[in-house]
Amino acid sequence: DVQMTQSPSSLSASVGDRVTITCRASQTIATSLNWYQQIPGKAPKLLIYATSTLQSGVPSRFSGSGSGTDFTLTITNLQPEDFATYYCQQSYTTPTFGGGTTVEIK
Amino acid sequence: QVQLQESGPGLVKPSETLSLTCTVSGGSISSYYWSWIRQSPGKGLEWIGYIYYSGSTDYNPSLRGRVTISIDTAKSQFSLKLNSVTAADTAVYYCARVKITSHQINWFDPWGQGALVTVSS
Numbered sequence: 539d540v541q542m543t544q545s546p547s548s549l550s551a552s553v554g555d556r557v558t559i560t561c562r563a564s565q566t567i568a569t570s571l572n573w574y575q576q577i578p579g580k581a582p583k584l585l586i587y588a589t590s591t592l593q594s595g596v597p598s599r600f601s602g603s604g605s606g607t608d609f610t611l612t613i614t615n616l617q618p619e620d621f622a623t624y625y626c627q628q629s630y631t632t633p634t635f636g637g638g639t640t641v642e643i644k
Numbered sequence: 645q646v647q648l649q650e651s652g653p654g655l656v657k658p659s660e661t662l663s664l665t666c667t668v669s670g671g672s673i674s675s676y677y678w679s680w681i682r683q684s685p686g687k688g689l690e691w692i693g694y695i696y697y698s699g700s701t702d703y704n705p706s707l708r709g710r711v712t713i714s715i716d717t718a719k720s721q722f723s724l725k726l727n728s729v730t731a732a733d734t735a736v737y738y739c740a741r742v743k744i745t746s747h748q749i750n751w752f753d754p755w756g757q758g759a760l761v762t763v764s765s
Contacts, residue, residue: 572750581754583753584752627751632749633691637689638688
């Protein structure tokens with residue numbers, strides 16, 4: 539299995555901040571990387587697919603980049619509704635997910 | 645827009661079979677792939693398997709042999725059976741639609757709200 543490692547596991551930020559979350563794959567996965575947002579008690583929601591394509595309806599303050607083994611999710615101008623846990627998922631082989639990054643209010 | 649809803653027992657005894665159903669509404673179950681994913685504190689998010697509306701399936705190798713996914717297009721439902729469960733199978737189970745190209749899973753969207761299944765005697 540391809541192991542996905544996210545960092546940090548949690549972070550504290552304020553409304554208006556720029557936040558960057560990193561996801562590293564244990565082997566190259568090209569650009570087969572997706573990002574999900576999970577609010578407590580809710581199902582994960584697809585934010586970005588194929589590394590950098592925003593799912594319909596997702597605000598443009600979310601962006602993704604990377605290739606190979608290293609990927610980032612960036613949230614600019616953090617909003618109150620963005621405080622959640624974010625997961626990466628590789629789709630290069632049998633799908634696997636990262637352990638999650640929780641964005642908390644500072 | 646399509647919505648998914650999981651249903652089934654919330655408590656299963658060890659060694660027995662976990663059974664869940666996902667009902668698809670607001671869209672057609674046909675011409676799409678559908679998947680089960682689970683989330684537990686210990687293992688995080690884990691893909692279980694998928695089924696095409698035609699009935700073809702693929703499963704996570706880690707669970708192959710214990711899992712069966714089936715579909716009833718007339719009822720717009722697909723189902724999960726996981727046998728010989730242990731406490732390690734305690735999780736929130738999600739159903740989701742899958743985007744697949746060239747027989748490779750791409751991403752999962754949308755997801756159902758999830759169903760907590762506890763394995764305990």
